[in-house]
Ligand SMILES: Cc1ncc(C[n+]2csc(CCOP(=O)(O)OP(=O)(O)O)c2C)c(N)n1
């Protein structure tokens with residue numbers, strides 16, 4: 034018998050049906066790239082995505098190539114929510130006017146805007162605020178890698194306290210970023226967003242369920258998905274899902290839903306792990322374990338997370 038006869042059959046892997054296709058230029062082990070895949074799996078093909086500049090736009094659309102098999106618009110860094118609002122409003126108008134029969138009915142299309150935390154928490158905030166306040170039928174998804182990664186790992190207002198970045202470097206006088214992460218879900222809920230949720234790429238079923246649930250609401254929706262960046266957070270590319278999971282299990286990244294302004298569901302933690310177990314997995318926190326006084330900063334981080342856990346009723 035020849036070795037050809039005994040060789041195992043080639044696995045049949047096809048990406049023909051993927052709406053976010055492989056072959057993009059993201060780093061190996063990129064958390065946000067996983068998020069893009071889960072988003073398109075949940076929204077399906079009748080989707081129009083308005084996408085802010087950032088890693089996920091840059092790696093997925095080097096002209097003339099594209100990883101996107103849905104309608105997809107690249108916006109400037111600041112205006113993905115504004116463009117999505119315009120597209121959504123146009124489809125509503127097409128429904129009411131004659132002569133636009135070739136367009137899908139408004140209700141059959143999912144309008145989605147995507148941005149990194151820099152685009153969302155900082156530079157696109159005005160545009161997002163307008164979209165939410167006017168109640169456009171758009172799902173905004175922030176992929177949260179806690180920094181401006183595409184331009185060289187600068188801090189954003191989502192960067193956690195104590196993380197070293199190129200604009201908040203740890204050194205002889207500094208323990209890294211000295212502000213707490215901005216509470217964007219609370220800001221979205223205060224705008225009257227009908228559905229607000231946090232998610233994690235380590236819990237894809239939960240993430241996709243939240244996207245599907247959000248799309249059932251006929252107004253503005255906001256989902257923030259925790260998506261570790263192996264390059265900016267400095268961990269081995271095989272560890273992405275483990276790091277994301279630890280963020281949830283330590284309470285650094287609580288998972289919850291806010292429906293019509295009320296906290297409606299929280300993924301409880303019966304045995305919440307100490308934040309140290311999460312911090313020690315990443316180079317951006319390495320100084321907290323090597324520098325004198327680092328243990329006090331870790332204690333401060335733990336206290337903040339404990340307060341947040343108490344507010345959310347996380348420990349059950
Ligand atoms: C008005 C404006 N300022 C700055 C830039 C440069 N810029 C492009 S992408 C980016 C960082 C994006 O950060 P984020 O939204 O968090 O996405 P990530 O790169 O982390 O995926 C910056 C600063 C720009 N394109 N436009």
Ligand code: SF4
Nearest residue numbers: 059060063088262263
């Ligand atoms: S720098 Fe980070 S977010 Fe950007 S492609 Fe690499 S892993 Fe992904």
